Amino acid sequence: MVELTGQNCNFCGENKLTLREEEIEIPYFGRVFVFSMECTACGYRKSDVEPAESKEPCKYTLEVSSEDDLNIKIIKSGEAILKIPHIITVEPGPAANGYVTNVEGLLERIKNRITSSVEGEEDPAAKKKAKNLIKKLNKVLVGREPLKIIIEDPTGHSAIVSDKAQKSKL
Ligand SMILES: [Zn+2]
DSSP: OEEEEEEOOTTTOOSOEEEEEEEEEETTTEEEEEEEEEETTTOOEEEEEEESSOOOOEEEEEEEOSGGGGGOEEEEOTTOEEEETTTEEEOOSTTOOOEEEEHHHHHHHHHHHHHHHTTTOOOHHHHHHHHHHHHHHHHHHTTSSOEEEEEEETTSOOEEESTTSEEEEO
């Protein structure tokens, strides 16, 4: 891992940004670079991923149907749209993070996202909806309910690494 401390932060101008770059090997996929930036002055954080070999724009669809599927590796870049029908759509953009995880880790991230989206929320209907979504995700996490995960990435930096995942052109 390469780490550079004391870098200039684009957001607050302080020299308190740490840059990290790590290269990891993902079986049946290849090498992936994982980048992250973190500023201790203003709290800015960003991470992203990029495969060592260039890839084509892609769309992956995965039907999660058993507990074994929770271990399937997922590479999601900051440029990808992540769709879990009836649950959430995560839009790409400068504030979107990229990461390497598995299905279980992805669902935990989504749970945290849903939880923080209703923090301080007064509307009981919104709170109830969030609670039901988390309940559904918890059922998927113990293999008791199926779920579909779709990742579309115009840069081709994302992937769902499994024979079960359907890959198509975007
Ligand atoms: Zn900063």
